[in-house]
Amino acid sequence: MNPFQPWRSAFDFWAMMAQAQTVIALRTMGMMGVLPAAAGENATMFSEKGPAFAEAAMAAGVAALQGRSPDQIAQAAIRPIARRTGSNVRRLTKPRR
Numbered sequence: 001m002n003p004f005q006p007w008r009s010a011f012d013f014w015a016m017m018a019q020a021q022t023v024i025a026l027r028t029m030g031m032m033g034v035l036p037a038a039a040g041e042n043a044t045m046f047s048e049k050g051p052a053f054a055e056a057a058m059a060a061g062v063a064a065l066q067g068r069s070p071d072q073i074a075q076a077a078i079r080p081i082a083r084r085t086g087s088n089v090r091r092l093t094k095p096r097r
Contacts, residue, residue, distance in 0.1 A: 009071040012078050019085035026092040036096045048084060055080040
């Protein structure tokens with residue numbers, strides 16, 4: 001086992017959480033009219049959660065069945081959600097014309 005793996009998992013978790021908080025702040029400002037928001041942003045906000053958590057649960061389950069360590073299982077669960085939070089931050093911070 002890589003002795004730095006738990007640190008990496010922790011860093012990836014906190015980076016994903018920071019991105020999630022950024023997405024929440026940007027979407028809230030969009031709902032308040034402070035920032036321009038896409039017409040379907042509110043629907044996107046709700047529709048993306050179920051598939052993201054299902055994918056995370058499946059990835060964690062597969063990692064557990066493969067006999068991975070607890071930090072590797074956590075890493076597998078974080079990865080699908082982090083992909084979505086990262087893409088949301090990029091999309092929501094893109095300048096609108």
